[in-house]
Amino acid sequence: MKEGPDIAQIGALIGDPARANMLAALTGGRALTATELAGVGGITLQTASTHLAKLEAGGLLSQRKQGRHRYFTLADEAAARLIESMMGFAAGRGHLRHRPGPKEPALRKARICYDHLAGDYGVRMLDSLIASGAIEAVGEGLALTEKGESDLARIGIDVGNLRSSRRPLCRSCLDWSERRAHLAGSLGKALLASFLDKGWARRTAESRSITFSPEGDRQFLRLFPVEM
Amino acid sequence: MKEGPDIAQIGALIGDPARANMLAALTGGRALTATELAGVGGITLQTASTHLAKLEAGGLLSQRKQGRHRYFTLADEAAARLIESMMGFAAGRGHLRHRPGPKEPALRKARICYDHLAGDYGVRMLDSLIASGAIEAVGEGLALTEKGESDLARIGIDVGNLRSSRRPLCRSCLDWSERRAHLAGSLGKALLASFLDKGWARRTAESRSITFSPEGDRQFLRLFPVEM
DNA sequence: TTCATAGTTCGATCGTAACCGAAGCATTGT
DNA sequence: ACAATGCTTCGGTTACGATCGAACTATGAA
Numbered sequence: 001m002k003e004g005p006d007i008a009q010i011g012a013l014i015g016d017p018a019r020a021n022m023l024a025a026l027t028g029g030r031a032l033t034a035t036e037l038a039g040v041g042g043i044t045l046q047t048a049s050t051h052l053a054k055l056e057a058g059g060l061l062s063q064r065k066q067g068r069h070r071y072f073t074l075a076d077e078a079a080a081r082l083i084e085s086m087m088g089f090a091a092g093r094g095h096l097r098h099r100p101g102p103k104e105p106a107l108r109k110a111r112i113c114y115d116h117l118a119g120d121y122g123v124r125m126l127d128s129l130i131a132s133g134a135i136e137a138v139g140e141g142l143a144l145t146e147k148g149e150s151d152l153a154r155i156g157i158d159v160g161n162l163r164s165s166r167r168p169l170c171r172s173c174l175d176w177s178e179r180r181a182h183l184a185g186s187l188g189k190a191l192l193a194s195f196l197d198k199g200w201a202r203r204t205a206e207s208r209s210i211t212f213s214p215e216g217d218r219q220f221l222r223l224f225p226v227e228m
Numbered sequence: 229m230k231e232g233p234d235i236a237q238i239g240a241l242i243g244d245p246a247r248a249n250m251l252a253a254l255t256g257g258r259a260l261t262a263t264e265l266a267g268v269g270g271i272t273l274q275t276a277s278t279h280l281a282k283l284e285a286g287g288l289l290s291q292r293k294q295g296r297h298r299y300f301t302l303a304d305e306a307a308a309r310l311i312e313s314m315m316g317f318a319a320g321r322g323h324l325r326h327r328p329g330p331k332e333p334a335l336r337k338a339r340i341c342y343d344h345l346a347g348d349y350g351v352r353m354l355d356s357l358i359a360s361g362a363i364e365a366v367g368e369g370l371a372l373t374e375k376g377e378s379d380l381a382r383i384g385i386d387v388g389n390l391r392s393s394r395r396p397l398c399r400s401c402l403d404w405s406e407r408r409a410h411l412a413g414s415l416g417k418a419l420l421a422s423f424l425d426k427g428w429a430r431r432t433a434e435s436r437s438i439t440f441s442p443e444g445d446r447q448f449l450r451l452f453p454v455e456m
Numbered sequence: 457t458t459c460a461t462a463g464t465t466c467g468a469t470c471g472t473a474a475c476c477g478a479a480g481c482a483t484t485g486t
Numbered sequence: 487a488c489a490a491t492g493c494t495t496c497g498g499t500t501a502c503g504a505t506c507g508a509a510c511t512a513t514g515a516a
Contacts, residue, residue, distance in 0.1 A: 004335065004436075005318035005404055006325045007311065008248035014239030016474075024232060034493060047475055049494055059321035068483040068492050082317045083235065089310045090233035093287035097234045107232065139398055141369020170367055176233055208232075244504075262463060275505055277464055296462050296513040 013058045014086065018043050019051050023060065023074070023083050028208040029112045031064075031071035077167070080114035084173060091176040108177045110210040112203065116188030117195070117210070118175050121220065125191070126172075126183040128224035135170060135183075142170035144187065152187075155223065157194060162186045195220070241286045242314065246271050247279050251288065251302070251311050256436035257340045259292075259299035305395070308342035312401060319404040334437040336405045338429070344416030345423070345438070346403050349448065353419070354400075354411040356452035363398060363411075370398035372415065380415075383451070385422060390414045423448070 014020055018041035025040040026032060032040075038048035052072060055061040060082075062075045074080045090096075110121040117125060126142075129135040134148030144152075149159045162169055171185035183191070195201045200216025212220060242248055246269035253268040254260060260268075266276035280300060283289040288310075290303045302308045318324075338349040345353060354370075357363040362376030372380075377387045390397055399413035411419070423429045428444025440448060 004252060004325065005315045006248075006323045007252065007314040007318050008243055008245040009323050010314060010318055010321075011239050011242030011244075011248060013243070015236055015241070015243035016239075017236040018474080020234070020236035020239060024235065035491095043474085044476060045493065046477080046495085050474085053494085058323075065483095065493095070493065078317060078320065082313065085310065085313055086235040086238060087233045089306060090235050090238055092306065093238075095234045095237050095286075097232070136366065137369065138364065138366035138371045139369030139396065140400070141365065141367030143366045168367065172368070246504080263461095271504085272506060273463070274465085274507080278504085281464085293463095298463065 010058055010060070010082075013055060013060060014083075016051070017041075018047070019055060022048070022051065022072075023055070024087070025208075026061070026072065026074050027080060027083055027087075027112075027114060028203075029115045030203070031073045033069045033071060037072060074114065077114065081173070084113060084176070088174045088176040088179075092179070106204075106209040106211065107207070110201070110212065111208040112192070112210060113173060113175075113182070113184070113208075115192065116173070116182070116184050117192045118173070118182050119177055119210075121210075121212075122182035123175055123178045123180050124226060125220075125224045126181060128226060129183070131227045137172075140172050140181070142172050142183070142185075144170055155194070157187075157190050159187070162190055238286055238288070238310075241283060241288060242311075244279070245269075246275070247283060250276070250279065250300075251283070252315070253436075254289070254300065254302050255308060255311055255315075255340075255342060256431075257343050258431070259301045261297045261299060265300060302342065305342065309401070312341060312404070315404040316402045316407075320407065334432075334439065335435070338438040338440065339436040340420070340431065340438060341401060341403075341410070341412070341436075343420065344401070344410070344412050345420045346401070346410050347405055347438075349438075349440075350410030351403055351406045351408050352454060353448075353452045354409060356454065357411070359455045365400075368400050368409070370400050370411065370413075372398055383422070385415075385418050387415070390418055 014023065021041045022037045025037065034048055034052060035045055037052065038045045041048055041051065052061065056063060060075055060079050061072050063070050063072045074083070108119050110117060110119045112118065113122070116122070126135070129148065130137050132151070133145060134151050136143045136145050144159065152159055165186050167186045169185050169187050170183065171188070172181040173184035175182045195216065196203070199213065200219055201210050201212045203210055242251065249269045250265045253265065262276055262280055263273055265280065266273045269276055269279065280289065284291060288303055288307050289300050291298050291300045302311070336347050338345060338347045340346065341350070344350070354363070357376065358365050360379070361373060362379050364371045364373055372387065380387055393414050395414045397413050397415050398411065399416070400409040401412035403410045423444065424431070427441065428447055429438050429440045432439055
């Protein structure tokens with residue numbers, strides 16, 4: 001009965017609390033150094049180093065050295081989606097790490113999921129794009145319409161440019177806090193990037209959460225209204 | 229930095245080889261007793277019992293007792309999809325449990341994935357359904373067309389009946405051996421059930437693989453041709 | 457009743473892996 | 487050249503959990 005892929009290996013990799021914390025932190029999208037990751041894992045640098053080596057060998061992480069720092073990121077989008085899907089499953093079963101803390105609400109409102117917007121705002125954005133006919137939804141699949149392409153051009157997003165990448169334009173990603181889909185893919189990435197670029201929102205220092213400025217908040221809600 | 233769901237818990241659950249083997253076996257869809265699962269896990273009954281209790285507490289398994297037996301199955305489709313997605317990731321990284329064995333080819337050709345057809349035949353079936361216009365694909369999403377509904381009625385599948393269930397009709401599921409999508413959802417389940425019912429194929433005793441009879445093989449290939 | 461099969465619980469053993477201190481490289485800055 | 491920072495490797499300790507034997511409960515059969 002030893003058929004098929006070895007899920008125990010990656011399960012064990014994710015199964016250690018220190019490693020899981022590091023992976024969760026990296027879902028925030030920014031590259032972190034070994035020392036920073038040791039911090040989020042609650043362990044010393046030595047221990048973190050061996051953990052990171054294992055995660056890299058297992059194909060979950062990739063590193064690039066820059067000067068005397070070593071920056072770690074999730075290996076690719078597939079790794080990010082695996083972690084996110086595990087979060088979704090865990091959240092659905094009530095496996096939370098503690099009772100909701102002070103930072104929790106901010107995290108539920110808007111956060112980074114690898115490289116796109118998640119949380120209440122992420123779900124709202126996708127809902128609004130579908131309601132306005134910019135994106136067409138079939139089952140779990142998403143496709144940008146012609147109307148969507150021109151709508152997006154108007155707010156400064158060049159879709160033609162995004163198409164050239166091998167990565168899918170639209171992808172739906174299950175949000176673990178909202179339990180509904182939000183927009184991933186290169187378009188999801190581009191939208192978040194534009195919000196940050198416009199100064200509507202910024203990433204918080206040591207967390208996955210995203211904070212909107214009062215002005216940015218207003219613009220965002222105007223751009224992506226909820227239908228009644 | 230202790231935000232969000234606890235992925236370490238379920239990671240650790242899947243991370244033990246014995247438990248992972250049991251879960252993989254249960255992906256075959258049929259309910260197995262504790263003794264059988266002890267067998268696939270390569271452990272004694274006592275050990276298996278504690279493992280199964282943990283898996284159930286973690287929300288991955290559910291059991292129903294029947295006489296003096298205790299039948300275990302994956303808790304629900306979400307659990308099945310989590311396992312499958314981990315298999316997909318593991319296979320993509322080359323984390324195999326051994327060099328391809330004798331049973332491997334049969335498994336790659338046709339196997340059960342929770343309750344629907346997977347492997348080469350599963351992928352072929354979906355490809356053919358899309359090519360014939362029975363199913364429309366948008367991104368990762370799948371939708372049955374009117375033509376598809378009448379096509380299916382002709383081979384004895386009542387789609388209206390399936391729609392009444394809360395479960396989605398069409399779902400795409402990533403195949404770990406083919407690395408492409410096959411058809412899941414209640415329609416995927418119904419199709420496999422009809423093949424088994426017609427005697428075209430049958431499940432093998434102790435494995436996830438499915439064997440087609442010569443006649444069933446011919447019928448299947450006629451029904452789901454590959455376009456050139 | 458008695459026996460057999462299926463499964464759980466307890467207790468003890470044992471192995472592995474997480475962990476950290478200390479020492480060793482590598483890179484940058486002065 | 488020297489010091490400081492970032493990270494890795496080595497060695498030894500420790501703790502947790504997987505494992506099984508043995509005893510116990512439950513269901514079914516003779």
